Amino acid sequence: MDQPITNSPTAAMDEAQSLVLALPKGRILKELGPLLARTGIVPAEDFHAESSRRLRFETNHPGLDVIRVRSFDVATFVAFGAAQIGICGADVLMEFDYPEIYAPLDLGIGRCRVSVAEPATGAGQDDMARHSRVAVATKYPNIARRHFAAKGIQAEVVHLNGAMELAPSLGLSRLIVDLVQTGSTLKANGLVETDVIANVTSRLIVNRTALKTRPEVIAGWLARFRTALAATGTETAA
Numbered sequence: 001m002d003q004p005i006t007n008s009p010t011a012a013m014d015e016a017q018s019l020v021l022a023l024p025k026g027r028i029l030k031e032l033g034p035l036l037a038r039t040g041i042v043p044a045e046d047f048h049a050e051s052s053r054r055l056r057f058e059t060n061h062p063g064l065d066v067i068r069v070r071s072f073d074v075a076t077f078v079a080f081g082a083a084q085i086g087i088c089g090a091d092v093l094m095e096f097d098y099p100e101i102y103a104p105l106d107l108g109i110g111r112c113r114v115s116v117a118e119p120a121t122g123a124g125q126d127d128m129a130r131h132s133r134v135a136v137a138t139k140y141p142n143i144a145r146r147h148f149a150a151k152g153i154q155a156e157v158v159h160l161n162g163a164m165e166l167a168p169s170l171g172l173s174r175l176i177v178d179l180v181q182t183g184s185t186l187k188a189n190g191l192v193e194t195d196v197i198a199n200v201t202s203r204l205i206v207n208r209t210a211l212k213t214r215p216e217v218i219a220g221w222l223a224r225f226r227t228a229l230a231a232t233g234t235e236t237a238a
Contacts, residue, residue: 019064019217020056022078022086024071028202031109032087038228041066063217072139075101075205084210085221090200091179095140102211105204105225112181114143116195119168123192137167138177147177147197165189
């Protein structure tokens, strides 16, 4: 009996050559919904289902699959070529600074900032320029070190993946560097924002090698995203 065509070498080759778009889980994914719709990308029905354990999903385009990963991992998947295009925050690009990534489009969503914060009591009463080092709790060790080094201060980084706001009150660090959107979490934990390192939006990113080896197909998707952004007047120079 003939094998089903889905098991043929040609079908396997087509699957391997599918373009992969890496998307971040969480808040940004919800904001991305309308943009993906305007771009004409419709993932499988269970893509938005919290109960789904799948991480890779087909779309209405036979040559495009989407994967759903942690926001911090999007850049890594694209940099190493596991995904050819992706969407992630500028904070992730700043932290990892992968030379393999090209970020041609600012999508104008996921607006927030990477900031320094400290306990509200006593904030601003001490001149940081007098210190040669400071303990900083953060999930952005590279951003933190670069920021304080530019001020002539050595950042002794306490690397945390969450709950940074607890660190100063529990004596783990003096300052934190974290992503801030409204500042309500800082306020609830007795902290105040004292320095904005960078404003952040989400970017469309591309693997540079894939851009060279598959220029037409990737250029086609870039054009779709540009058109979708232009329709809403949100396109910004990346």
